[in-house]
Structure formats: C-alpha cells, structure tokens
Amino acid sequence: MRILGIETSCDETGVAVYDGEHGLLAHALHSQVELHAQYGGVVPELASRDHVRKALPLIRHVLDEASTDGTKLDGVAYTAGPGLMGALLVGAAVARSLAYAWGCPAVGVHHMEGHLLAPMLETERPQFPFLALLVSGGHTQLVHVGAMGDYRLLGESLDDAAGEAFDKTAKLLGLGYPGGPALAALALRGTPGRYKFPRPMTDRPGLDMSFSGLKTHAMVTLKNSPNDEQARADIALAFEVAVAQTMVIKCRRALEQSGLSRLVVAGGVGANQRLRGALEALGESLGVLVHYPRFEFCTDNGAMIAYVGHERLKAGVAQTFSFATRARWPLDSLSP
Numbered sequence: 001m002r003i004l005g006i007e008t009s010c011d012e013t014g015v016a017v018y019d020g021e022h023g024l025l026a027h028a029l030h031s032q033v034e035l036h037a038q039y040g041g042v043v044p045e046l047a048s049r050d051h052v053r054k055a056l057p058l059i060r061h062v063l064d065e066a067s068t069d070g071t072k073l074d075g076v077a078y079t080a081g082p083g084l085m086g087a088l089l090v091g092a093a094v095a096r097s098l099a100y101a102w103g104c105p106a107v108g109v110h111h112m113e114g115h116l117l118a119p120m121l122e123t124e125r126p127q128f129p130f131l132a133l134l135v136s137g138g139h140t141q142l143v144h145v146g147a148m149g150d151y152r153l154l155g156e157s158l159d160d161a162a163g164e165a166f167d168k169t170a171k172l173l174g175l176g177y178p179g180g181p182a183l184a185a186l187a188l189r190g191t192p193g194r195y196k197f198p199r200p201m202t203d204r205p206g207l208d209m210s211f212s213g214l215k216t217h218a219m220v221t222l223k224n225s226p227n228d229e230q231a232r233a234d235i236a237l238a239f240e241v242a243v244a245q246t247m248v249i250k251c252r253r254a255l256e257q258s259g260l261s262r263l264v265v266a267g268g269v270g271a272n273q274r275l276r277g278a279l280e281a282l283g284e285s286l287g288v289l290v291h292y293p294r295f296e297f298c299t300d301n302g303a304m305i306a307y308v309g310h311e312r313l314k315a316g317v318a319q320t321f322s323f324a325t326r327a328r329w330p331l332d333s334l335s336p
C-alpha cells in the first residue's frame with residue numbers, strides 16, 4: 001500500500017510518500033518560520049495562505065522524488081486535527097480533492113498520533129506496549145500505548161505545554177520565534193549551577209505536570225539579575241535543566257508504576273538534546289529502551305502522517321466523503 005501524507009496543522013507544510021513494502025519513499029518540508037518570525041509567533045491566517053501556496057508544488061516535488069504518481073497511490077492521508085482550523089482545512093481540502101481525482105480513499109489523521117508513531121519510521125521500531133512522552137508546542141502528555149489506537153492518558157501538563165513554555169521563556173530572554181531551539185542554543189553558553197529552578201509538581205504523587213511557573217520563575221530571575229548576555233544564558237540553562245529533570249522524574253514514576261520497559265519520546269521538544277541526554281541516562285539506569293524519531297521527524301512532518309494513514313487504511317478504516325477538521329481532539333478518544 002502506497003500512501004501520500006500531507007501535514008498542515010500549524011506552520012509547516014509537510015508532504016511524504018510511505019510505502020508498506022519499501023518504507024518512506026520521499027519526504028519534504030516547507031517551514032514558514034521566516035514568514036512568522038517578524039510577528040514573534042504564528043499568525044494563523046498567514047499560515048493558511050502559505051499552505052495554499054506551497055501544498056501542490058511540494059506534493060508534485062515529493063511524487064517526483066518517489067518516482068510515483070497519483071494513479072499508483074492507494075490513499076491520501078492528511079492531518080485532521082488538532083491544530084489551527086484554517087491551516088487544517090487547507091490540507092484536508094487538498095488531500096480530499098486529490099484522492100477523489102485519483103480514485104483512492106482519503107483518511108484524516110490525528111496529529112499527535114503521528115508524533116507518537118513517528119519512531120515507527122526508523123529501522124529499530126519500538127514494540128508495543130510502551131510509554132510515550134509526547135512533548136510538542138501544544139501538548140505535554142504521558143501516554144500508555146497498548147497498541148495502535150489504544151492510548152491511555154496517564155498524565156499531562158495542567159497549564160503550558162513544554163514547547164509553549166520554551167517559546168514563552170525564549171521570548172522573555174529576547175530570543176526570536178521559534179523559541180525552543182534558540183533557547184537551547186543560548187543554554188549551551190550557560191554556567192551550570194548559577195541558578196536553580198524548581199521541579200514543579202514533583203513533590204506530590206501523580207503524573208501531571210505544570211510548566212507555566214518555570215516561565216514566571218525565569219521572568220523574576222531575569223528581573224533580579226544583571227542585564228547581560230551571560231545572565232540570560234545562565235537562566236536559559238537553568239530553565240532547560242528544570243524542564244528536562246522534571247520530565248525525567250515524571251517518566252521514571254510512570255515507568256515504575258506501569259512496569260513498561262520501553263519509552264518513546266516524540267514531538268518538537270523531543271529534539272532537545274539536553275532532554276534526550278537526560279532520558280537516555282534514565283533509560284540506562286532503569287534498563288528501559290528509549291526510542292526517538294530521527295531529529296527531523298521530532299518536529300512536524302508529512303512522513304508521520306503518511307505512516308499513520310497507511311496503518312489506518314491497512315486496518316480498514318471506514319471510508320466516507322464527508323469530513324471534519326478539529327482544532328481540539330483528545331488523543332484517547334481514538335479507537336484501535
């Protein structure tokens with residue numbers, strides 16, 4: 001089965017072709033970072049318009065790269081949510097129109113299920129069941145993954161998602177959008193131990209998290225520090241270490257409570273090297289195998305959507321011509 005995947009939930013147009021027999025045949029990404037940078041964040045209407053401009057040329061390019069065409073496809077998958085409504089509608093309309101023209105089924109995919117299963121694109125795939133730490137711009141969740149579609153939420157951030165906290169703290173520190181990678185780069189020049197940030201919600205039982213307090217802590221520390229580059233780097237480092245260590249504590253707890261022996265880390269913040277290093281060390285100490293998607297598939301991409309579309313169509317998902325896109329969509333409402 002050969003599937004075209006289209007991702008347009010936010011500020012990246014991602015397209016890929018996944019083949020059940022040969023794996024990922026081609027993928028490409030157009031990032032809108034430059035378009036939104038001058039506004040300090042994503043402007044939804046500009047995002048939608050750019051997806052309109054980029055989707056078809058990118059699809060043509062990826063089909064060429066994969067040496068295939070619409071007549072050889074068995075389906076078109078697109079992100080149906082969660083995400084920006086206008087941006088989602090562009091992907092859904094393009095995908096549904098192409099599928100109709102090519103006479104193949106179209107399937108709407110849950111964006112976070114895409115992130116969750118992105119490590120399946122690698123040669124060393126995680127075996128079910130596993131614990132997933134989903135860390136993106138909009139979500140921070142610990143999920144018990146029993147099988148494809150069998151997702152049980154164990155804990156989540158009660159306020160800002162980790163990526164959101166990275167972005168907001170980066171803004172405080174005078175860094176541009178997107179903030180996560182910029183803050184991580186600044187933290188590399190930080191002095192270890194100069195500031196110690198709290199590890200929120202780790203002194204009580206449970207797997208929920210909270211990151212907005214760390215952002216406030218960064219703001220207060222910044223106000224009481226000398227106004228220089230070194231102080232900003234030291235704050236960036238203390239913030240990053242606090243986020244990573246908080247997640248390590250929560251993951252350790254979730255692994256011990258669930259008895260799971262595999263951990264999957266996915267979503268944009270999963271690209272953070274310090275977090276990866278800390279979770280790697282946790283895995284070694286517990287004898288738990290830690291899986292990540294390759295770096296470029298941590299953040300939004302078409303490959304993860306094509307893969308989930310492939311699995312859903314293979315499992316015989318029901319076909320219909322009506323469709324809905326959803327700005328909000330709980331992951332644990334999906335079915336196997």
Ligand code: KG4
Nearest residue numbers: 136137138163180181268269271272299300
């Ligand atoms: O998964 P993703 O591309 O989009 C969503 O589904 O939200 O995640 C984007 C988020 C942003 O908040 C971005 O700042 C963060 O991931 N991010 C990082 C890094 N790379 C991306 N945060 C920390 N360190 C990074 N290296």
Ligand code: ZN
Nearest residue numbers: 115136299300
């Ligand atoms: Zn995402």
